Amino acid sequence: LKTPTFDNWQWEDAEIMVLLQVMYTDLDFISTFNIELDVMQQFLYEVYRRYNNIPFHNFKHCFCVTQMMYGLIWLTDLRSKMDSIDLLIMLTSAVCHDLDHTGYNNAYQINARTELALRYNDISPLENHHCAVAFEILEKTESNIFRNLSTEQFKRIREGIIKCILATDMTRHTEILNKFKALLPVFDFSNKDNRDVLMMIMIKVSDISNEARPMDVAEPWLDCLLQEFFNQSDMEKLEGLPVTPFMDRDKVTKPSSQTGFIRFVLFPLFIELANLFPCLELNSNDEEIHCVKNLKAKDTTGKTTVFRHLSVLRFWPILLPCLLSSNIQNTHLSVYFITRQTFASVDFSYHEYI
Numbered sequence: 001l002k003t004p005t006f007d008n009w010q011w012e013d014a015e016i017m018v019l020l021q022v023m024y025t026d027l028d029f030i031s032t033f034n035i036e037l038d039v040m041q042q043f044l045y046e047v048y049r050r051y052n053n054i055p056f057h058n059f060k061h062c063f064c065v066t067q068m069m070y071g072l073i074w075l076t077d078l079r080s081k082m083d084s085i086d087l088l089i090m091l092t093s094a095v096c097h098d099l100d101h102t103g104y105n106n107a108y109q110i111n112a113r114t115e116l117a118l119r120y121n122d123i124s125p126l127e128n129h130h131c132a133v134a135f136e137i138l139e140k141t142e143s144n145i146f147r148n149l150s151t152e153q154f155k156r157i158r159e160g161i162i163k164c165i166l167a168t169d170m171t172r173h174t175e176i177l178n179k180f181k182a183l184l185p186v187f188d189f190s191n192k193d194n195r196d197v198l199m200m201i202m203i204k205v206s207d208i209s210n211e212a213r214p215m216d217v218a219e220p221w222l223d224c225l226l227q228e229f230f231n232q233s234d235m236e237k238l239e240g241l242p243v244t245p246f247m248d249r250d251k252v253t254k255p256s257s258q259t260g261f262i263r264f265v266l267f268p269l270f271i272e273l274a275n276l277f278p279c280l281e282l283n284s285n286d287e288e289i290h291c292v293k294n295l296k297a298k299d300t301t302g303k304t305t306v307f308r309h310l311s312v313l314r315f316w317p318i319l320l321p322c323l324l325s326s327n328i329q330n331t332h333l334s335v336y337f338i339t340r341q342t343f344a345s346v347d348f349s350y351h352e353y354i
C-alpha cells in the first residue's frame with residue numbers, strides 16, 4: 001500500500017474503503033486524534049457516496065490520489081519533518097479533493113454557465129464545490145472525524161484542507177510551482193508558509209501521478225480520462241460551446257495526449273519535489289540506470305543539463321540504453337523517453353559532455 005506499484009484495479013470499492021481506513025490507522029491518526037472507528041467508517045462511506053459514477057473523477061481516482069499521498073509521506077519520511085495535523089490535512093484533502101465531480105471541467109462549467117459557475121463566480125467552481133461538499137460531510141457529527149479536536153485544531157485543519165483542494169485547480173499550476181521553486185533554496189520546514197506550499201505541491205503531484213505507476217495500472221486510467229474528456233467535448237459540440245482541444249476526439253490520441261502532458265506538466269513538477277527530497281531520486285542500487293545518474297551535458301549556449309531519473313517515476317521515462325552505450329564524443333544526442341504508447345524523441349544538441 002506504500003508503493004506506487006499498488007494496483008487499484010484489483011480491489012472493490014468496499015475493500016478500498018478499508019484500505020483508506022488502514023492509512024488513517026497506520027499514520028496513527030485514529031489514536032492521535034481520537035477518531036471513533038464508526039465515525040471513520042461513516043465518513044469514508046459518505047465520501048464514497050458523494051463521488052459520482054463517472055469514467056475518471058470517481059471514487060477509485062480519490063483512492064489513487066490518497067494512496068500516492070500516503071506513499072509519498074512514507075517515502076519522504078515526512079513524519080519526522082511535519083506534525084500530525086499537517087499530515088492529516090494532506091491525507092484528508094486527497095480523500096476529498098474531487099468530491100461530487102460531474103465529469104465536466106471548469107472551462108465547461110464557466111462556458112455553459114452552470115449552477116456551480118454562477119455560485120462561485122467562475123473562480124475554481126469545481127474545486128470550491130469539492131471542498132464545500134467535504135465540509136458538508138464533516139458538519140454531520142456522525143461522520144465528523146475531527147469531532148474530538150479542539151476548535152483551534154479544527155480551524156487549522158479547515159484552513160489547510162481548503163488550501164490544498166483549491167490548489168488542485170490546474171489553472172494555478174504555474175503560480176504554485178513557481179512559488180515552490182522560489183522557496184526551494186531556503187526551504188524551511190519550521191516555516192508555516194513554506195509547509196503550506198509543499199502541501200499544495202504534494203497534492204498536485206499525487207493528483208496527476210497515474211503515469212508514475214506500472215503500465216497495467218496507468219493505461220486503463222488514461223482510457224478513463226479520455227472517455228471523460230470525449231464526453232465533455234461531445235457535449236460542447238452539441239451545445240455550441242468552445243471545444244477544449246485536448247479533449248477533442250478528432251484531435252487527440254493516447255500518445256499525443258501523454259507526451260506533452262508528461263514533458264511539460266508532470267515531469268517539471270515531479271523534478272522540483274525531488275529537489276527538496278533527494279530520496280526521490282533514483283535508488284543508487286538500481287544498476288540499470290545508475291550509469292546515467294550523474295550524467296551532465298552542456299549545450300551550445302554553455303548551459304548545463306543534469307539528466308535526472310526519479311525513483312518515484314521509475315515506471316516512466318527511462319533514458320534509453322542509447323545513453324549508456326552511445327559514443328560519448330557524439331555531438332548530437334537523442335534521448336528517447338519511452339512512454340506507454342509510443343516513443344517520443346527529444347533532440348538535444350550537445351557539444352560537450354562533462
Ligand SMILES: Nc1nc2c(ncn2[C@@H]2O[C@@H]3COP(=O)(O)O[C@H]3[C@H]2O)c(=O)[nH]1
Pocket residue numbers: 057105168170207208209210211222225257258261
Ligand atoms: N493528458 C493527461 N492529463 C492528465 C493526466 N492526469 C491528469 N491529467 C490532467 O490533470 C488534471 C488535474 O486536475 P483535474 O482532475 O481537473 O483534471 C486532470 C487532467 O486534465 C494524464 O495522465 N494525462
Ligand SMILES: [Zn+2]
Pocket residue numbers: 061065097098207
Ligand atoms: Zn483529482
